[in-house]
Amino acid sequence: MKRLNNINKIATITFGAVLALSSCKPDLISLNGPSTGSFPANAKEAEMGLFGAYQIISKLDAASTPMWHVMDNITDIGFARPGTNYTSPITSAITTDNALTNKPWQVHYQTIARCHTVLDNLEKLKSTMTDAAYKQLDAELRFIRAYCYSQLIELYGAVPLLKHSVDLANASVPRTPKAEIEQFLLDELTATADNLPLSQAQFGNVRASRIAAYMLKARVALYAKKYTDAAAAANTAITLAKTQHDLTPFNSTVNSVGKDHTATEPDLSNIFGHAGFKTSKEWIWVAEYNMNVPGNTHNQQYYSASRLGxxxxxWGPTQDLINTxxxxxxxxxxxxxxYDASKPFENRDPRLDMYCARPHMRYVGYQFEPATSFSTVKNYWPVINSTTTTAPSVANADATNAFRSFSGYGWRKVIDLADFNSTSVSGVSDLDVGIFRFAELLLIYAEAKIEANELDNTVYDAINRIRRRALMPDLPAGLTQAQLRKALRYERKVELANDGLRWYDLRRWDIAKTVMNGYIYLNRDAKAWTKEVLTGFDDSYTPIYNRTEAIKYFTTQEVVYKVNKDEYWPIPKSEMDANKQLKQNDGY
Structure with a gap:
């Protein structure tokens, strides 16, 4: 399958040379692109500029982990090792120099600058290209720019809306209201979506397709609460996707869910692993990584896997997610x-074990036991590699290491077992990362229809497709709007867990002020618990605890969310210093 791979390497070199010609100061690079006046000089250079814009998106990371797999770990469903960058976002203590919250601003504006470097000079190349090629190149660049702005406005609210490159003399740009940017994005995607190819599967879905553009339009409209527009755009994407995208069934390892470590380890490689990114129809848009491209790798699996693994x-799921x-x-x-609290992992939604790692099962080839009562555990790699039929015992570092899992659980979605059979402890990986997948598209459509109070069979069909893949029963018929909303929020919470969308859902549903105020629950010591720890679930499927009972078994992390502050992150201090027209978000 043809990918960007070597083209990306060429793009890095070519565009790096162009960037070297820019006179931008380091602290202003996010708002200023190269201004050589001659780039691109031909269609090939324009294509290299496009690839350069795609490539820089993969620079969006924190703790050497792509940002898409960081975001859920600063919510109620995921937990990061305690530290300034990741504890402050859940305790209302972010400062304006926080590395986590600064990175998206920097990377998205750098990506936008790369888009403008090509877009500003593209018109003069029109006569040298076919009309279709010109329109596609223009549409891909505008798609990338639209995606970056869609992220910026959710993270920071009003931001400077740049439609062209700016030089140093014009670098001070005020913030544009969020609603104005939302409309700009919807107009942009309406104007350009049909100029994109239906599919770009030949490039491994790392380039934008018509389906991806309509999905982005649907997501922007959904977040803007323009539900009719969101449903229409999502429906168009789903219709276009009929011959291109679908949910990929879980492989045979789903038969091991609910069982202990003696069963096969649940494996998601046919969706979220190397094989999945090559062959699964679920992926609509993907961020590509490649060992052969300098700097185009990450340590995502290393930061996620267990100590023994x-x-x-x-990072790891919280008890709140496990209970959900x-x-x-x-x-x-x-x-x-x-449900039997003495055997809490049996008879559960299979996605618990497919998406998360919990005690008593295999995780990256080892028996996973965070409890100190397990001094030794089984190493299944010799069995996996057929060097023996009996798994030897090894010392249980997952219970004794001071920096073992802080939540008591692990993420499976970001793991490809094949890498752990050969990768050293450095953990360098080029496993791709999905940005858009078909499951989210179905849920965008269902939510938009529910919020528009258009409760027809297509809503049930969209949600039930996902539940059937998970081997879960269909929703009961005849649900009210409130009941369907709760069902939808359950599906987004569990199906999209660790896809990086929960942070945004908490805020757009206006539930962060309750969910992220109080405590989230963890089980670092893997203690057993009783059914009395829970009293039920609220309308957004958040567990309601009997705190007196729960703290007998679970550890907690206090979380703080301040209304009129924590809806958004602060604008980086370096940007405030460089651009005097910027006004800081409230509370910072």
Whole structure:
């Protein structure tokens, strides 16, 4: 399959040379692109500029982990190792020089600058290109720019809306209201979507397609609460996707869910692994990484995996997420007769074990036991590699290491077992990262229809497609708008867990002020618990705890969310210093 790979390497060299000609100061580079006046000089250079814009998106990371797999770990469903960059966002203590919250501003504006370097001079190349090629190149660049702005306005609110490159003399640009930028993005995507190819699967979906553009339009409209527009755009994307995209069934390892470490380890490589990014129809748009491109790797798997599994377990699901997964009859665990608190991982939504790693099962080739009562555990790699039929015992570092999992759980979605059979402890990986996938598109459509109070069979069909893939029962018919909203929020919470969307959902649903105020629950010591720890779930499927009972078993992290402050992150101090027309967000 043809990918950007070597083209990306050429783009890095070519565009790096162009950047070297720019007179931008380091602290102003986010608002200023190269202004050589001659780039691109031909269609080939314009294409290299496009690839350069795609490539820089992969620079969006924190703790050497692509940002898409960081964001959920500063919410109620994921937890990061305690530290300034990741504890401050959940305790209302972010400062304007926080590395995590500064990075998206820098990378997105650098990407926008790269787009403008080509877009500003593209018109003069029109006569040298076919009309279709010109329109596609223009549309891809505008798609990338639209994606970057869609992220900026959700993270920071009003931001400077730049439609062309600016030089140093004009670098001070005021913030544009969020609603104005939202409309600009919707207009841009309406104008350009049909100029894109239906699919770019031949490039591994790392380039924008018509389907991706309509999906982005649907997401922007949904977040802007323009539900009719969101439903229409999502429906167009789903219709276009009929021959291109679909949900990929779980592989046979789904048969190991609910079982212990003696069963096969759940494996998501056919969706979220190297094989999945090559062959799964679920992916609509992907961020590409490549070992052969300097700087185009990450340490995502190393930061996620267990101590025994060659990782440092920097991130992990919370007890709140684990408790959210329904019983396999489709009922919450506080209501299902199938749930047994003494065997809490049996008879659950299979996505619990497919998406998360929990005690008593295999995780990256080892028996995973955070409890200190397990002094040794089984190493299954010799069995996996057929060098022996019996798994030897090894010392249990996942229970004794001072920096073992802080939540007591691990993420599976970011793991490809094949890498752990050969990768050293440095963990350098070029596993791709999905940005848009078909499951989210279905949920965007369903939510838009629910919020527009258009409760027809297409809503049920969209949600049930996802539930059926997960081997969960269909939703009962005849649900009210409120009941369907709760069902939708359950699906987004569990199906999109660790896809990086929860932070935005908490804010746009206006539930962060309750969900992120109080405590989130963890189980670092893997203690057993009783059913009395929970009293139920609220309308957004957030667990409600009997705190007196819960703290007997679980550890907690206090979380703080201040209204009229924590809706957005602060504008980086370096940008405030450089651009005197910027006004800081409230509370910082």
């Amino acid at each position: 060659k990782g440092v377990c920097y 997964f329904q019983a396999k009859d489709g009922l919450p665990i506080t209501e299902s007769p199938l």
